[in-house]
Amino acid sequence: MASQFNSYLRKNQKLIVAAVGVVLMITWVVGPFLLDAVGLGGRSGADKTVVTFRGGRLTESEIARERMLHTVAVNFCRGIVTRSLALGGKPSAPMLMVNPQTGEVLNPGIDPDSSELSVVRRMLLARKARAAGVVVDKEAVKQFLSRLSDFVVTEGDWIDIANQVTPRDALVSVQQLLEHLESELLAQHEIMLIRDPILSIGTTELWDYFNRLDRRASIEAYPIDVKQFVSKVPDPAANDPKLRALFEEGKDNDPDPASAEPGFHRPARIAFGYLKVDFDKYLEIAKKQVTEEQIQKQYDLEVSQGKHRVEVPAETPKPESPATETPAPETPATETPKPEAPAGETPKPETPAEEPKPEAAKPEAAKPEAEKPAEEKPAEPAPEAAKPEEAKPETPAEKPAEEAKPEGGCQEEPAPEKPAEEKPADAPAEKPAEEAKPAEEKPAEEKPAEPAEKPAAETPATETPAAEPPAGEKPADPALPPTTPPAPAVKPLAEVREAILNQLAQPIASEMRTTAVKGVIDELRSFSRAYNSAKLKAETAKGPKPELPALDLPALSKKYNLESGTTELMSAAESYESELGKNLIAIDFSQGFQQFDFAQIAYSGSDLLYNPREMMSRGDGVFGNGSCIFWRTQEEPAADVTFDEVKDDVIAFYKMKEALTLAKEEAQKYVDKVKAAGSVEKAVPDAAKVVKPAPFSWFTAGFTAMGMGSNGPTLSDVDGIPLAGDDFRRAVFDLKPGEACVAVDQPGKVVYVVRMISDEPSEEIRREKFLETGASQQVQQMAMIEARQSMMKMLNAIDTEYSVKWLRPIVFDNDR
Structure with missing residues (x-):
């Protein structure tokens, strides 16, 4: 039997091989679709269709592979740039960005964004480029990589880098990587066609962006609710072509309460x-x-660390006129010269002579500075009569007694005026008076010697030597032990x-x-x-x-x-x-x-x-x-809708749109009245509804948080007008002070009668500042924001052109 069967196989082997081939082809091509259709495929739950577009669709596994290929391509280009920099090359590519400080490759020449939305859009942009006749082949890819590496990285190095950046389980060959780069460069070509005109910014545009940041407007606005005009709009006919057109416009858009665009799609x-x-x-x-x-312990610890001190404002010295009066009672005290005796040692009898008295008067008038220290002693005008305060001045007296030698006391200070003529005996004492400041250091050295205590007892009225502080040394108390400064006051625990x-x-x-x-x-x-x-x-x-x-x-x-x-x-x-x-x-x-x-x-x-x-x-x-x-x-999940399912929503949107036109017409009537009345409050029926926001600019400059980054300019808030969009701001900032206009909020649900009260700063000041600063960082950020928005509009148009439909929420996480 076996021999007969083998003989049959040999005779019909060609037919059998052909039949098996056909079965295999059917299995590989049609099998997965049949399994998915009946729900028996091993990947049926995980490989559902994610997005559809004109001419194709992508499943979960397909979009995951596209993202993986893109990530590998980005890392491959980044590796080439890094290798080139290490070899001293100067990489070059249209979209290349390298951080000059860190050397980090921010953009390796192709868009690094690997989110699902970006992946699909690049696929569609590549299709559009091919349809326009743009050709990128393997040779063009090699030229791109050579320029990217500044021709210092060889093709052999490319293979090495590709192997390093490709995950082992990715199953991506170098050939497949180069083929994917063809698609990337086609998409990049289309992006540059969109981007280059947008980034061409002239002085007029820069001046406009500057004003959006620096010009602040003060306005008054009267709101008109669009809903009150809906009842005035007649119901459209059931077969009105406008309804169908409106449905087609919004059938793929999710409804958005903050948008004036139609949206009838059922969102997730x-x-x-x-x-x-x-x-x-x-x-x-x-x-x-x-x-x-624990609280008490922490309090004690912090007090010991110098915290919780009561801040005492520093007292500024006040010039007191009574100071000139102090020497008056002190001069008669003949005891004052006694401190001079130590200055001259022998001329003790000469010190009570008549000369010191007139001399005492001279310093009082000539040197008010020396009298300042005596400000503290005006309370002791009669030291002769009563000496109860001797205890206190004793030690201070010792100090002047010694210091009288250099300073000449209160009586000898005027000595510079008549040095040796009137008082030859005092002449030696006058020399130290001239050297008052340096001489103070000497008594400081003689502090341990306390012979001055005896003369101090004889001269209780020698409080005058308080003139010593002006000489320069506050702590010059030779006889006294060093005094401990009072402990600073601290806040009580309760506080x-x-x-x-x-x-x-x-x-x-x-x-x-x-x-x-x-x-x-x-x-x-x-x-x-x-x-x-x-x-x-x-x-x-x-x-x-x-x-x-x-x-x-x-x-x-x-x-x-x-x-x-x-x-x-x-x-x-x-x-x-x-x-x-x-x-x-x-x-x-x-x-x-x-x-x-x-x-x-x-x-x-x-x-x-x-x-x-x-x-x-x-x-x-x-x-x-x-x-x-x-x-x-x-x-x-999100779901498509038919016209009949959302017909009521379409009619409601149609009537709201027509009501907006009626509301604008009503608002324009008030604008004409405002021009005549000079105020919105005087021109509208209900002045209580008029809002007067704080002065605002179109955009608010961004901030740098902790020096680590900046958010860039953002739309300013307008008090009392929560959804003031670009159209509202554009209408407002087209005005000059005193002018009025009609402005509509972002969703088109409220119309405002707006009058500009004033703007600041003046145009002259703004022009001067613009000429000084030019295209500042904030102005450049404004230009980039505008360019980004224009880019987004162009890319959104690609979605519309290819009828892109996402069947689940889009994943924006680049790492996913």
Whole structure:
């Protein structure tokens, strides 16, 4: 039998081989589609169609491979640039960007963005370039890489670099990499055609951007609600072609309450659960754990470190006229010359002579500076009569007694006027008077010698030597032991107790918060795994579906002392009106403090149900000073709609659009009245509705946070006009002071009668500043913002041209 069978195979081998080949072809080509159609394919759940466009579509696996190829291509070009720089080359490419400080390759010559949206758009741009007759072959790719490396990296090095940047499991050959670069360069060609005209900015445009930042307007505006005119619009006929045209315009757009564009597509909607993590609550709990002993100990420590001192304003010396009077009573005291005796030692009898008395009067008039120290002693005009204060002046007296030698006392200070004529005996004393400042150092050296104590007892009225401080040395107290300055006053504990309590409670509260957040996230992740596993089994199970596990949110909330909440199904646009959308924010510190709102994070890409994510609170809303942990609880995919399904929405949008025209006509009537009345309040029926925002500019200059990055200019807020978009601002800043116009808000729901009261600074000042600063960094950022917006409009037009439809939310995460 075997021999007969083998003989049959040999005779018919060609036919059998052909039949097997046909079967294999059918299996490889048609099989996957058949399996997907019946839901039996191994990848049916993971390889669904993600996006469709005119002439094609991409599945999950296909778009993932495109992103992977793009990432490899970017890393390949980056590796070539890095190798070239290391070899001393000067890489060159149209879009190449290298950080001159760090050498980091920011843009290796092709767009580094690997998000799904960018990947699909580059594919479509490459198709458009091919359709226009643009050709990029392998030779063109090699020329691009050679210029990129400045011809210092060889083709052999290309293979080495390609092998280094390609993941082992990627299954990408060098040939496939070069083929992908052909598509990248075709897309780059189209992008440059769009970009170059946009980046050509002249002086007129720069002046316009400068004014958008520096010109501030003060206005008065009267709002007119468009809804009140809807009833005046007749219902359109059921077969009105305008309705059909409106539906076609908005059938692929999601409705957006903040946009005037039509949107009838049914967007993806998601319901969320969340827990509020308010740090202040943990802080209050932590405060109760801090004891009074800990507070007292911390207070004592900080006082010892010089904290909590009471700031005493420094007293400025006041020139007192009574100072001139002090010497008057002191001069009669014949005891004053006694300190002079030590100056001359022998001429003790001469010191009470008549000469010192007139001399004492001279210094008083000639040298008020020497009298300043005596300001403290005007209270002792009669030292002769009573000497009760001897205890205090004794030591000071000792000081002058010794210092009288260099300074000549209060009586000898005028000596420079009559040095040796009147008082030859005093002449030696006058010399030190001339050297008053240096001479003070000598008595300082003689401090240990205390012979001056005896003359000090004889001359209690020698308080006059207080003139010594002006000589320059405040601490010159030779006889006194060094005095300890009084301890600085400190704030009492009661005054700083709350600050210390908060300081001690902060680390306790932080630890409590960290523990709670980790516990919540761990429990939610564990529940998410169990829930999604059970959900998958339920979807594939035959017969009755098993019940899915339920999250006990109240118990979780109570366990970790967190406030919980849930939302209904809502679209990304609708989420902006929710607690989550209004109060949560994320900041990317690696991108110059770039901010993302809740919708950008929560609606980006797909995510498992109950998988927790955390965002910080803005700090001024219902979430307080803290953050929020949220997760998806339910999802409703996006869906296309038919005209009949959304006919009522189309008619409502049509009538609102017509009502806007009527509202503008009504507003124009008031504008004409404003011109005559010179004020909006005098021209409108209800002056109480008129709003007068604080002066505002079109854009507000960006800030640099902690020196690490800048947000760039952002649209300024207009008080009382929450949705003042570009059209509103353009209408306002086209005005001159005193002029009025009609301006419409961004969604086209409110029309305003606007009059510009004034603008600042004046045009002359602005022109001078513009000539001085020219294209400043902020002005250049404005130009880039405008160029970016124009680029986005052009790229969005590509989506429209190729009828791009995303069947799930787009993933913007470049690392995903």
